[in-house]
Amino acid sequence: MNLTERELQILKNVRFFSKMHRYGGMLPAKYLLLYENDDLEKLIGQDFLERAVLSTPSNTAYPGLRLGGAGKKLIDEAESPAVKDGNLDIPIELVDIMEDIHHFSRIGRYRGLMPEKKAKEYESSDMEDLLNHGYVFRVKIRWAEGKKCDGYVISTKAHRLLRSLRII
Numbered sequence: 166m167n168l169t170e171r172e173l174q175i176l177k178n179v180r181f182f183s184k185m186h187r188y189g190g191m192l193p194a195k196y197l198l199l200y201e202n203d204d205l206e207k208l209i210g211q212d213f214l215e216r217a218v219l220s221t222p223s224n225t226a227y228p229g230l231r232l233g234g235a236g237k238k239l240i241d242e243a244e245s246p247a248v249k250d251g252n253l254d255i256p257i258e259l260v261d262i263m264e265d266i267h268h269f270s271r272i273g274r275y276r277g278l279m280p281e282k283k284a285k286e287y288e289s290s291d292m293e294d295l296l297n298h299g300y301v302f303r304v305k306i307r308w309a310e311g312k313k314c315d316g317y318v319i320s321t322k323a324h325r326l327l328r329s330l331r332i333i
Contacts, residue, residue, distance in 0.1 A: 168213075168239075172204055176213060179232055180240050189219040191229035211235060250326050253298065262287055263300055263323045264332050270318050278304050278316035292317070300326070 213236035219227040269279035295301040300323040
């Protein structure tokens with residue numbers, strides 16, 4: 166699907182607003198006046214955008230637009246930078262997963278690892294890539310009381326990469 170430059174700019178602007186908690190992750194309707202209705206309807210019809218309404222406890226409704234499934238995928242592919250680590254290009258999503266695993270490992274409640282249950286929130290193919298390239302290790306812990314815990318920790322290789330990117 167080829168989109169015009171104007172339609173791509175609309176998607177980028179909606180993505181910009183999706184990061185603002187003030188607007189509930191959507192482009193408010195008052196800003197939609199800046200765009201052509203034909204372009205918006207075309208993007209909505211092709212699942213690049215979807216209509217959303219933010220409701221408050223006082224029954225005030227704030228309509229707007231947010232990225233649809235196809236829009237998220239298109240913008241992520243277009244804007245996802247890759248991080249160089251030796252000869253490998255590592256997508257930024259994998260770096261985010263490594264960062265999350267590192268932060269989970271700092272929480273004492275989880276015994277120094279990211280629990281398997283929490284890791285299921287990520288794409289299984291992403292976790293497999295991290296395991297296969299040696300950035301993440303699978304760990305199984307058994308306590309004397311008979312309790313078990315399965316999870317993930319980052320390797321020294323991943324720690325070095327995150328430190329070089331000044332993430333940790």
